[in-house]
Amino acid sequence: MSDAFTNAVLAWFYEHGRHDLPWQQNPTPYRVWVSEIMLQQTQVATVIPYYQRFMTTFPTVEALAAAPEEVVLQHWAGLGYYARARNLHDAAQQVMALGGEFPDNLADLMALKGIGRSTAGAILSLAWQKRGVIMDGNVKRVLSRHFAIAGDSSSAAIQAILWQLADSHTPNQQNRAYTQAMMDLGATLCTRSKPLCLYCPVQHTCQAYRLGTPTAFPQKKPSKSIPTKEAYFLLLENEKGQLLWVKRPPTGIWGGLWCLPELPVAIDLAQELKTRYGLIDAHIEARASFKHTFSHYHLWLKPLYVRGTMLMVNDELSQWCDKEQALTLGLPKPMLTLLAALDDT
Ligand code: SF4
Numbered sequence: 001m002s003d004a005f006t007n008a009v010l011a012w013f014y015e016h017g018r019h020d021l022p023w024q025q026n027p028t029p030y031r032v033w034v035s036e037i038m039l040q041q042t043q044v045a046t047v048i049p050y051y052q053r054f055m056t057t058f059p060t061v062e063a064l065a066a067a068p069e070e071v072v073l074q075h076w077a078g079l080g081y082y083a084r085a086r087n088l089h090d091a092a093q094q095v096m097a098l099g100g101e102f103p104d105n106l107a108d109l110m111a112l113k114g115i116g117r118s119t120a121g122a123i124l125s126l127a128w129q130k131r132g133v134i135m136d137g138n139v140k141r142v143l144s145r146h147f148a149i150a151g152d153s154s155s156a157a158i159q160a161i162l163w164q165l166a167d168s169h170t171p172n173q174q175n176r177a178y179t180q181a182m183m184d185l186g187a188t189l190c191t192r193s194k195p196l197c198l199y200c201p202v203q204h205t206c207q208a209y210r211l212g213t214p215t216a217f218p219q220k221k222p223s224k225s226i227p228t229k230e231a232y233f234l235l236l237e238n239e240k241g242q243l244l245w246v247k248r249p250p251t252g253i254w255g256g257l258w259c260l261p262e263l264p265v266a267i268d269l270a271q272e273l274k275t276r277y278g279l280i281d282a283h284i285e286a287r288a289s290f291k292h293t294f295s296h297y298h299l300w301l302k303p304l305y306v307r308g309t310m311l312m313v314n315d316e317l318s319q320w321c322d323k324e325q326a327l328t329l330g331l332p333k334p335m336l337t338l339l340a341a342l343d344d345t
Helices: 004-016 029-039 044-057 061-066 069-076 083-097 106-110 117-127 137-146 156-169 175-189 207-211 269-277 323-327 333-343
Strands: 228-237 243-247 262-264 283-286 290-293 298-307 318-321
Touching: 004 175, 029 044, 029 083, 029 117, 044 069, 061 083, 069 083, 106 117, 117 175, 137 156, 137 175, 137 207, 228 333, 243 323, 290 333, 298 333, 318 323, 323 333
Parallel strands: 228 298
Antiparallel strands: 228 243, 228 262, 243 318, 283 298, 290 298
Protein backbone atom coordinates (compact mmCIF):
# COMPACT_ATOMS: atom_id res chain seq x y z
CA MET A 1 0.00 0.00 0.00
CA SER A 2 1.05 3.59 -0.22
CA ASP A 3 -0.40 6.84 1.04
CA ALA A 4 0.45 10.53 1.20
CA PHE A 5 2.08 10.27 4.63
CA THR A 6 4.22 7.32 3.61
CA ASN A 7 5.23 8.84 0.28
CA ALA A 8 6.19 12.16 1.88
CA VAL A 9 8.32 10.39 4.50
CA LEU A 10 10.04 8.26 1.86
CA ALA A 11 10.75 11.21 -0.44
CA TRP A 12 12.27 13.13 2.47
CA PHE A 13 14.40 10.13 3.47
CA TYR A 14 16.06 9.69 0.10
CA GLU A 15 17.29 13.27 0.24
CA HIS A 16 17.75 13.97 3.95
CA GLY A 17 17.88 10.63 5.80
CA ARG A 18 20.94 9.05 7.40
CA HIS A 19 22.71 6.62 5.13
CA ASP A 20 26.10 6.16 6.76
CA LEU A 21 25.44 4.74 10.23
CA PRO A 22 27.80 1.83 11.03
CA TRP A 23 24.99 -0.73 11.23
CA GLN A 24 23.73 0.34 7.80
CA GLN A 25 26.92 -1.08 6.29
CA ASN A 26 26.60 -4.82 5.73
CA PRO A 27 23.22 -4.95 7.56
CA THR A 28 23.14 -8.61 8.56
CA PRO A 29 20.49 -9.70 11.11
CA TYR A 30 23.24 -9.92 13.74
CA ARG A 31 24.55 -6.39 13.13
CA VAL A 32 21.05 -4.88 12.97
CA TRP A 33 19.97 -6.71 16.10
CA VAL A 34 22.95 -5.51 18.18
CA SER A 35 22.38 -1.92 17.00
CA GLU A 36 18.68 -2.06 17.82
CA ILE A 37 19.33 -3.31 21.34
CA MET A 38 22.02 -0.68 21.95
CA LEU A 39 19.78 2.08 20.61
CA GLN A 40 17.05 1.29 23.12
CA GLN A 41 17.25 4.11 25.69
CA THR A 42 20.51 5.38 24.18
CA GLN A 43 21.27 8.07 21.57
CA VAL A 44 22.96 7.25 18.26
CA ALA A 45 26.03 9.39 18.99
CA THR A 46 26.64 7.52 22.26
CA VAL A 47 26.02 4.13 20.70
CA ILE A 48 28.42 4.40 17.71
CA PRO A 49 31.75 3.88 19.56
CA TYR A 50 30.23 1.13 21.71
CA TYR A 51 28.85 -0.56 18.61
CA GLN A 52 32.16 -0.44 16.79
CA ARG A 53 34.06 -1.84 19.75
CA PHE A 54 31.45 -4.57 20.24
CA MET A 55 31.62 -5.58 16.58
CA THR A 56 35.41 -5.70 16.65
CA THR A 57 35.40 -8.10 19.61
CA PHE A 58 32.26 -10.03 18.65
CA PRO A 59 32.05 -9.86 14.85
CA THR A 60 29.57 -12.75 14.63
CA VAL A 61 26.75 -14.21 16.65
CA GLU A 62 29.00 -17.22 17.15
CA ALA A 63 31.72 -15.09 18.72
CA LEU A 64 29.19 -13.42 21.00
CA ALA A 65 27.63 -16.71 22.09
CA ALA A 66 31.06 -18.17 22.92
CA ALA A 67 32.27 -15.17 24.94
CA PRO A 68 32.19 -15.18 28.76
CA GLU A 69 29.33 -13.03 30.04
CA GLU A 70 31.80 -10.90 31.97
CA VAL A 71 33.53 -9.85 28.76
CA VAL A 72 30.20 -8.98 27.13
CA LEU A 73 29.28 -6.87 30.15
CA GLN A 74 32.63 -5.10 30.00
CA HIS A 75 31.81 -4.04 26.45
CA TRP A 76 28.49 -2.69 27.68
CA ALA A 77 29.85 -0.81 30.68
CA GLY A 78 28.67 2.79 30.56
CA LEU A 79 25.64 2.12 28.35
CA GLY A 80 23.44 1.25 31.34
CA TYR A 81 20.43 -1.09 31.43
CA TYR A 82 22.72 -4.11 31.66
CA ALA A 83 19.88 -6.60 31.31
CA ARG A 84 20.09 -5.73 27.60
CA ALA A 85 23.63 -7.11 27.42
CA ARG A 86 22.77 -10.26 29.33
CA ASN A 87 19.74 -10.87 27.09
CA LEU A 88 21.89 -10.27 24.00
CA HIS A 89 24.35 -12.87 25.21
CA ASP A 90 21.60 -15.38 26.04
CA ALA A 91 19.87 -14.81 22.70
CA ALA A 92 23.15 -15.33 20.82
CA GLN A 93 23.33 -18.76 22.45
CA GLN A 94 19.70 -19.39 21.46
CA VAL A 95 20.58 -18.55 17.85
CA MET A 96 23.56 -20.91 17.96
CA ALA A 97 21.24 -23.63 19.26
CA LEU A 98 19.16 -23.00 16.11
CA GLY A 99 22.20 -23.68 13.96
CA GLY A 100 23.62 -20.17 13.94
CA GLU A 101 21.01 -18.73 11.58
CA PHE A 102 18.71 -15.91 12.66
CA PRO A 103 14.98 -16.55 12.19
CA ASP A 104 13.33 -14.60 9.37
CA ASN A 105 9.82 -14.42 10.79
CA LEU A 106 8.25 -12.35 13.54
CA ALA A 107 7.21 -15.16 15.90
CA ASP A 108 10.58 -16.90 15.93
CA LEU A 109 12.48 -13.64 16.30
CA MET A 110 10.28 -12.67 19.23
CA ALA A 111 11.03 -16.02 20.86
CA LEU A 112 14.63 -14.85 21.32
CA LYS A 113 15.45 -13.29 24.67
CA GLY A 114 15.15 -9.49 24.75
CA ILE A 115 13.59 -9.21 21.28
CA GLY A 116 10.18 -7.56 21.32
CA ARG A 117 7.81 -6.83 18.48
CA SER A 118 9.56 -3.65 17.38
CA THR A 119 13.09 -5.09 17.40
CA ALA A 120 11.83 -8.13 15.51
CA GLY A 121 10.17 -5.78 12.99
CA ALA A 122 13.41 -3.85 12.56
CA ILE A 123 15.42 -7.03 11.92
CA LEU A 124 12.85 -8.23 9.39
CA SER A 125 12.83 -4.89 7.62
CA LEU A 126 16.43 -3.67 7.80
CA ALA A 127 18.26 -6.99 7.59
CA TRP A 128 16.00 -9.51 5.90
CA GLN A 129 14.38 -6.87 3.67
CA LYS A 130 10.96 -8.29 4.40
CA ARG A 131 7.97 -6.31 5.57
CA GLY A 132 8.56 -5.25 9.17
CA VAL A 133 6.73 -2.73 11.36
CA ILE A 134 8.53 -0.91 14.15
CA MET A 135 7.47 1.16 17.15
CA ASP A 136 10.57 2.63 18.74
CA GLY A 137 10.59 5.94 20.59
CA ASN A 138 11.06 7.91 17.38
CA VAL A 139 8.16 6.29 15.55
CA LYS A 140 5.93 6.63 18.60
CA ARG A 141 6.69 10.35 18.78
CA VAL A 142 6.10 11.04 15.09
CA LEU A 143 2.82 9.12 14.95
CA SER A 144 1.53 10.49 18.27
CA ARG A 145 2.14 14.01 17.04
CA HIS A 146 1.06 13.66 13.45
CA PHE A 147 -2.22 12.06 14.47
CA ALA A 148 -2.52 13.97 17.80
CA ILE A 149 -3.08 10.79 19.80
CA ALA A 150 -4.33 11.81 23.23
CA GLY A 151 -4.02 9.57 26.28
CA ASP A 152 -1.26 7.78 28.14
CA SER A 153 1.02 6.49 25.39
CA SER A 154 2.28 3.66 27.58
CA SER A 155 -1.23 2.27 28.12
CA ALA A 156 -2.29 -0.85 26.24
CA ALA A 157 -5.15 1.01 24.54
CA ILE A 158 -2.94 3.77 23.10
CA GLN A 159 -0.19 1.29 22.22
CA ALA A 160 -2.75 -0.65 20.20
CA ILE A 161 -3.80 2.52 18.34
CA LEU A 162 -0.19 3.43 17.61
CA TRP A 163 0.65 -0.07 16.34
CA GLN A 164 -2.42 0.01 14.15
CA LEU A 165 -1.35 3.38 12.71
CA ALA A 166 2.21 2.17 12.24
CA ASP A 167 1.03 -0.95 10.48
CA SER A 168 -1.38 0.86 8.19
CA HIS A 169 1.27 3.35 7.00
CA THR A 170 4.13 0.88 6.64
CA PRO A 171 4.52 0.02 2.96
CA ASN A 172 5.21 -3.40 1.49
CA GLN A 173 7.56 -1.93 -1.06
CA GLN A 174 10.53 0.16 0.07
CA ASN A 175 9.88 -1.15 3.54
CA ARG A 176 13.49 -0.92 4.62
CA ALA A 177 13.78 2.70 3.49
CA TYR A 178 10.55 3.59 5.28
CA THR A 179 11.69 1.95 8.53
CA GLN A 180 14.93 3.91 8.50
CA ALA A 181 13.05 7.04 7.40
CA MET A 182 10.73 6.99 10.40
CA MET A 183 13.65 6.52 12.77
CA ASP A 184 15.50 9.39 11.11
CA LEU A 185 12.48 11.70 11.06
CA GLY A 186 12.01 11.21 14.80
CA ALA A 187 15.71 11.53 15.58
CA THR A 188 16.54 14.55 13.44
CA LEU A 189 13.34 16.63 12.96
CA CYS A 190 10.53 15.48 15.22
CA THR A 191 12.79 15.62 18.25
CA ARG A 192 11.66 15.38 21.83
CA SER A 193 11.83 18.97 22.98
CA LYS A 194 12.39 21.18 19.92
CA PRO A 195 10.82 19.67 16.80
CA LEU A 196 11.92 21.34 13.57
CA CYS A 197 8.43 21.40 12.09
CA LEU A 198 9.35 23.93 9.39
CA TYR A 199 11.51 21.31 7.68
CA CYS A 200 9.15 18.40 8.22
CA PRO A 201 7.84 16.54 5.16
CA VAL A 202 4.47 15.84 6.84
CA GLN A 203 3.92 19.22 8.43
CA HIS A 204 0.96 20.04 6.16
CA THR A 205 -1.02 17.11 7.57
CA CYS A 206 0.37 17.10 11.12
CA GLN A 207 -2.40 17.59 13.64
CA ALA A 208 -0.16 18.46 16.57
CA TYR A 209 1.48 21.16 14.41
CA ARG A 210 -1.95 22.50 13.48
CA LEU A 211 -2.90 22.59 17.17
CA GLY A 212 0.36 24.40 17.92
CA THR A 213 1.31 21.84 20.56
CA PRO A 214 3.73 19.26 19.09
CA THR A 215 5.58 18.70 22.34
CA ALA A 216 2.33 17.87 24.15
CA PHE A 217 2.52 14.48 22.38
CA PRO A 218 3.11 11.64 23.09
CA GLN A 219 1.18 12.06 26.31
CA LYS A 220 2.35 10.44 29.52
CA LYS A 221 0.55 9.47 32.62
CA PRO A 222 1.41 11.84 35.48
CA SER A 223 4.81 10.78 36.69
CA LYS A 224 4.75 9.22 40.09
CA SER A 225 7.66 10.10 42.25
CA ILE A 226 10.27 7.40 42.73
CA PRO A 227 11.93 6.66 46.05
CA THR A 228 15.38 7.82 47.04
CA LYS A 229 17.89 5.44 48.63
CA GLU A 230 21.40 5.96 49.86
CA ALA A 231 24.44 3.75 50.34
CA TYR A 232 28.09 4.02 51.25
CA PHE A 233 30.63 3.06 48.60
CA LEU A 234 34.08 2.30 49.92
CA LEU A 235 37.24 3.61 48.34
CA LEU A 236 39.11 1.03 50.36
CA GLU A 237 42.80 1.54 49.73
CA ASN A 238 45.60 -0.86 50.66
CA GLU A 239 49.26 -0.13 51.25
CA LYS A 240 50.02 -0.39 47.54
CA GLY A 241 47.51 2.33 46.69
CA GLN A 242 45.12 -0.24 45.18
CA LEU A 243 41.36 -0.21 45.69
CA LEU A 244 39.20 -3.18 46.52
CA TRP A 245 36.68 -4.16 43.79
CA VAL A 246 33.84 -6.59 44.27
CA LYS A 247 31.91 -8.49 41.62
CA ARG A 248 28.18 -7.86 42.00
CA PRO A 249 25.70 -10.75 42.00
CA PRO A 250 24.27 -11.55 38.55
CA THR A 251 20.89 -9.94 39.24
CA GLY A 252 20.07 -6.49 40.57
CA ILE A 253 21.71 -3.19 39.68
CA TRP A 254 25.03 -3.47 37.83
CA GLY A 255 24.55 -7.26 37.92
CA GLY A 256 27.78 -9.15 37.18
CA LEU A 257 29.88 -5.97 37.01
CA TRP A 258 32.82 -5.03 39.21
CA CYS A 259 32.00 -2.25 41.67
CA LEU A 260 33.40 -0.69 44.80
CA PRO A 261 32.08 -2.35 47.98
CA GLU A 262 28.63 -1.06 48.94
CA LEU A 263 27.44 -0.79 52.52
CA PRO A 264 24.06 0.28 53.86
CA VAL A 265 24.13 3.59 55.71
CA ALA A 266 22.21 2.26 58.70
CA ILE A 267 25.12 0.33 60.19
CA ASP A 268 27.85 0.74 62.72
CA LEU A 269 30.54 1.60 60.20
CA ALA A 270 33.57 0.97 62.41
CA GLN A 271 32.21 -2.42 63.44
CA GLU A 272 31.39 -3.37 59.86
CA LEU A 273 34.87 -2.47 58.64
CA LYS A 274 36.36 -4.55 61.40
CA THR A 275 34.13 -7.56 60.73
CA ARG A 276 34.45 -7.51 56.96
CA TYR A 277 38.01 -6.41 56.43
CA GLY A 278 39.75 -6.74 59.78
CA LEU A 279 40.20 -2.98 59.83
CA ILE A 280 40.84 -1.43 63.21
CA ASP A 281 41.31 2.29 63.77
CA ALA A 282 40.83 2.94 60.08
CA HIS A 283 41.29 6.40 58.66
CA ILE A 284 37.92 7.34 57.11
CA GLU A 285 37.13 10.41 55.03
CA ALA A 286 33.74 11.21 53.50
CA ARG A 287 33.92 12.48 49.92
CA ALA A 288 31.25 14.44 48.06
CA SER A 289 27.98 12.50 47.66
CA PHE A 290 26.21 12.41 44.32
CA LYS A 291 22.94 11.11 42.94
CA HIS A 292 22.42 8.49 40.23
CA THR A 293 18.93 7.82 38.93
CA PHE A 294 17.72 4.39 37.91
CA SER A 295 14.33 3.83 36.28
CA HIS A 296 12.73 2.96 39.61
CA TYR A 297 14.70 4.87 42.23
CA HIS A 298 17.31 7.53 42.93
CA LEU A 299 20.47 6.41 44.64
CA TRP A 300 22.64 8.79 46.63
CA LEU A 301 26.15 7.39 46.53
CA LYS A 302 28.19 8.38 49.57
CA PRO A 303 31.88 7.72 48.93
CA LEU A 304 34.06 6.92 51.91
CA TYR A 305 37.80 6.89 51.49
CA VAL A 306 39.11 4.27 53.90
CA ARG A 307 42.74 3.47 54.67
CA GLY A 308 44.32 1.26 57.25
CA THR A 309 46.04 -2.00 57.87
CA MET A 310 43.66 -4.76 57.06
CA LEU A 311 43.49 -8.50 56.81
CA MET A 312 43.76 -9.94 53.35
CA VAL A 313 40.51 -9.96 51.45
CA ASN A 314 40.70 -13.23 49.64
CA ASP A 315 37.84 -14.56 47.57
CA GLU A 316 37.30 -14.82 43.85
CA LEU A 317 34.57 -12.17 43.89
CA SER A 318 37.00 -9.53 45.23
CA GLN A 319 40.20 -8.13 43.83
CA TRP A 320 42.64 -5.30 44.50
CA CYS A 321 43.32 -3.11 41.47
CA ASP A 322 45.20 0.06 40.77
CA LYS A 323 43.32 2.68 38.80
CA GLU A 324 44.52 1.54 35.37
CA GLN A 325 43.59 -2.09 36.06
CA ALA A 326 40.18 -1.02 37.39
CA LEU A 327 39.45 0.88 34.19
CA THR A 328 39.90 -2.33 32.18
CA LEU A 329 37.16 -4.09 34.17
CA GLY A 330 34.38 -2.21 32.41
CA LEU A 331 32.87 -0.12 35.17
CA PRO A 332 29.39 1.38 35.37
CA LYS A 333 29.42 5.17 35.10
CA PRO A 334 28.84 5.96 38.79
CA MET A 335 31.94 3.89 39.63
CA LEU A 336 33.99 6.13 37.35
CA THR A 337 32.61 9.11 39.24
CA LEU A 338 33.59 7.44 42.51
CA LEU A 339 37.10 6.82 41.19
CA ALA A 340 37.35 10.49 40.38
CA ALA A 341 36.46 11.17 44.03
CA LEU A 342 39.84 9.68 44.92
CA ASP A 343 41.52 12.62 43.29
CA ASP A 344 39.45 15.08 45.37
CA THR A 345 41.31 16.23 48.40
S1 SF4 B 1 5.23 18.75 11.85
FE1 SF4 B 1 6.48 18.85 13.67
S2 SF4 B 1 5.35 17.70 15.21
FE2 SF4 B 1 4.47 17.18 13.23
S3 SF4 B 1 5.53 15.31 12.64
FE3 SF4 B 1 6.62 17.03 11.73
S4 SF4 B 1 8.25 17.58 13.18
FE4 SF4 B 1 6.75 16.25 14.25
